[in-house]
Amino acid sequence: MECLMMLILSKAMLKYHMIGFAAGFFLDMLFGDPYWLPHPIRLIGxxxxxxxxxxxxxxxxxxxxxxRGIVLVLLVVSFTVIVSGFILGGAYRIHPGIGITVEAVMTYQILAAKCLKTESMKVYTCLKENDLVKARRAVSMIVGRDTAVLDAEGVAKAAIETVAENTSDGVIAPMLYTALGGPVLGFAYKAVNTMDSMVGYKNDKYMYFGRAAAKLDDVVNYIPSRISAGLMILSAFAGGGAYSGKRAWMIYRRDRRKHASPNSAQTESVCAGALGIRLAGNASYFGKIVEKPYIGDPVRKVSFEDIRRANDLMYRTAILCELLCLGCMGLGIV
Structure with missing residues (x-):
């Protein structure tokens, strides 16, 4: 009897999780991250x-x-798990409806598809208006490289690369972890990702202190980045004439390891192949030129319109992943 009750309860919780997960995805697609709304990631930062x-x-x-870098990781992840678990668990203990609502909002805050599109499209708008100064300022908000030296094509490439890489880091990976372990695991992932973005640099200040965060980020993104690439390839094949699925697959196989990170070139290579453009190459960080190999082939010149195309590909990939996650939940796989 007790086993039967546990089974019924687990099925009910899975149903609640599916509803909250789907609602959170819908909220992100609809609203993104309003600037006036306090965001948990800013608190983690x-x-x-x-x-x-x-x-x-x-x-x-x-x-x-x-x-001390290891201590930082342990403290931040532990704090994030405890606080998010307390909020979510407390909400479900009050009432399932409140729990679902809180889970939906938490999932919404974990995902970043609309925010990624909004910020990158600001670059698109500035380039379309031929305002290079504003375009450089806009792209500086979403990339870590020096932007003052970039020409219009360089600004467009930087925005495209950010959309491509963050399709995994900002959308698919957090979606997969949230599907697997709810918002608690989703926020734990975001905490690791945020630490890497803040201290995971190979410079004098963070070379050793940020090593634990950077290595852990590589580990937690290893599988999601490859799933993201696979889903993006499928999206390119399903995208009609706007993308080349065949070339996306070819460039992915050839260039997916052309990055210092084991994960960053996964989706970047797919995007470059799908659009028929060449990305990456040398870039300036903190006044120093960092040599990087090119990713993709220059079938045609990079255009500011490719920012819009990269976002459309990101959205297709996100929707495909959402449907896949919900399907796996429905079948009891996760």
Missing amino acids: SLISKLEGWLLKGERDKRREIF
């Missing part, structure tokens, strides 16, 4: 900044900084 200031105090050496 603030926590990272405060802990960084505390942990980097005193004498600095390699072993100490590596250890």
Whole structure:
């Protein structure tokens, strides 16, 4: 009898999870991240900044900084899991309807498809209006490289690369983790991703302190980045004449390892192939030129219109992943 009750309860919770998961995806597609709405990721970022200031105090050496970087990861992930678990669990204990609503909002805050499109399309609008100064300023908000030296094509490439890479990091990977473990696991992933974006740099300040965050980010993105690439290839094949699925597959097989990160070139290579353009190459970071191999073939010159095409491909990939996750939930696979 007890086993039967547990089975009924687990099926009910799965149904609630599916509803909250689908509603959160819909909210993200519809609204994105309004600037006036306090966002949990900003709070996580603030926590990272405060802990960084505390942990980097005193004498600095390699072993100490590596250890303190591990402490940072443990503290941020633990805090994120405890707080998000407390909020979600408390909501479901009050009432299933409240739980579903809270889960939907939390899922909505984990995903970033609409925000990614909104920010990259600001670059598109500036380039379309031939305002290179504003375009550089707009793209500087979504990339880490130096943008003051970029020409119009360089600005467009930077925006396209960001959309391509963040199709995995900002959309598909958090969606997969949220589908698998609910918003608690989804926020844990976002905490790791946020740490990597803040301290995972190979410069004098973060070379050792940010190593744990960077390595963990590589680990948690390893499988999702490859799933993202596969889904993007399928989306390119289903995209009609706007994309080349055949070339996306070819460039992916050839160029997917052409990046210092084991994950970043996965979706970037697919996007370059699907659009028939060449991405990556040398870039300036903090005043220093970083040599990078090219990804893709220059079948045609990069255009600002490719920013819109990259976003459309990202949306197709996100919708496909959402349907796949819901299908797996329905079959009891996750």
